[in-house]
Amino acid sequence: MSTIEVGMKRTAFFISDGTGITAETLGNSLLSQFEDITFDKITLPYVDTVQKAQQVVDRINRQGEIDGKPPIVLDTIVNDEIRDLLASCNGFKIDVFSTFLKPLESELETHSSYSVGKSHAINEMERYKDRIDSVNFALDNDDGARTRQYNQADIILVGVSRCGKTPTCLYMALQFGIRAANYPLTEEDMEANRLPEILQQHRHKLYGLTIDPFQLAAIRHERRANSRYASLDQCDFEVRTVERLFTKENVDCINTTNFSIEEIATRIINETGLKRRIS
């Protein structure tokens, strides 16, 4: 391996006294801007004691010696003592909280809470319940299985089988506490060329998903190889028919082909102005 290639690989540590999700989300976002470097990413959550922090420092320093380059160290540690210890490592440090909390404190003219994990305790119970309720709602109202709770739905996703409805509903439930149902349009619905009765009643809650027929065929092929269901002809027919139906019935719709689950979910929320129940 040449020197140049070695230089293209770096280790990054995302460190937190909590779940590590903030550190990881921000870290991934920052590092994704450097396309010509490969990062070995290591998330270390629940570093909430000085002892654990010392182990982390040792690990970072060892990794730096192996790599011959300082690891990137991004942390969202709240506790001063733990954060100071971590700052003694031989890494390239991105200290999110001291960077932003100090200026925020002056702007808001108040102190922030520095006790480990303190900030998370308060609303967790309510969030937990909201999420469980929303996940249960998504599961109970998945795949058109039940429709009698549609009056409680915040949104009802419609589209052909396997176009991404279920994961999008679950993501909306888990991330935002939104009650999302989904209904797969059947061949019967397509032949009738109209929305089924049950959906007509909730027309204002409908949002369509569509997808490139080639990708649909590939996804269906994994579930039921070489079936009529997975054939390109069938996928193409279904997608075209359903897209025409969306236009005819004035159902807003998003093409999911090039989007991640979070992009589909956030774009729909953005388009519809749907209110998040948790944040």
Added chain:
Amino acid sequence: MSTIEVGMKRTAFFISDGTGITAETLGNSLLSQFEDITFDKITLPYVDTVQKAQQVVDRINRQGEIDGKPPIVLDTIVNDEIRDLLASCNGFKIDVFSTFLKPLESELETHSSYSVGKSHAINEMERYKDRIDSVNFALDNDDGARTRQYNQADIILVGVSRCGKTPTCLYMALQFGIRAANYPLTEEDMEANRLPEILQQHRHKLYGLTIDPFQLAAIRHERRANSRYASLDQCDFEVRTVERLFTKENVDCINTTNFSIEEIATRIINETGLKRRIS
């Protein structure tokens, strides 16, 4: 309303040219450190043109006039032109990317990509597939419905009905691409006082969830009010029996009572050393 009370409420904008999830996650994390201030949080995703940015600037400025205080403006905009325009607003600005990308560029001795959305396109297809596969796995293997795919599972959560298994599995699937199955221990299993045969075979993949009986009763009550299933006696009996079973069979276990879904998931991943499939 007194002047002091007015000062306790601030508006915060989380702005992004993408989903807004990074801005929102970091923003929530920073603002949660200020417990004595109420924030009205507004996420504005997909601000990816100069026109949209100008509308956002106008909105921020209007809000600042209404509030009598500058709104907090946290953005993760990559494009220079859009970011510069946004910087002209009368808000208290937290510019995440210019704060951290510039020093990272010198450390990594390379330039970051500044094209809007460019960074997201590359691995999305792979991530999408991984997630869909994992969500399908979680759904197919939910609630002990099917057990024949347990050899493909990364982890199998066990516990009494309604202790948080399903949302935890789905979170692991969506957030980390982990293949998580779950199996509810039945009264039959409890009476036998041993793990069912199917779980014995996959003992190294098992992880237990337990919960405070009072909370369990409250959760079950919402599903089936005034049933034996939701009675405190029954919940207490099940939880105690299953906890003893976990100890006897050496199944590691987490008490979910005071944790959010993401905390349960990340703690289990941290304890087990389970590998994330996506990040």
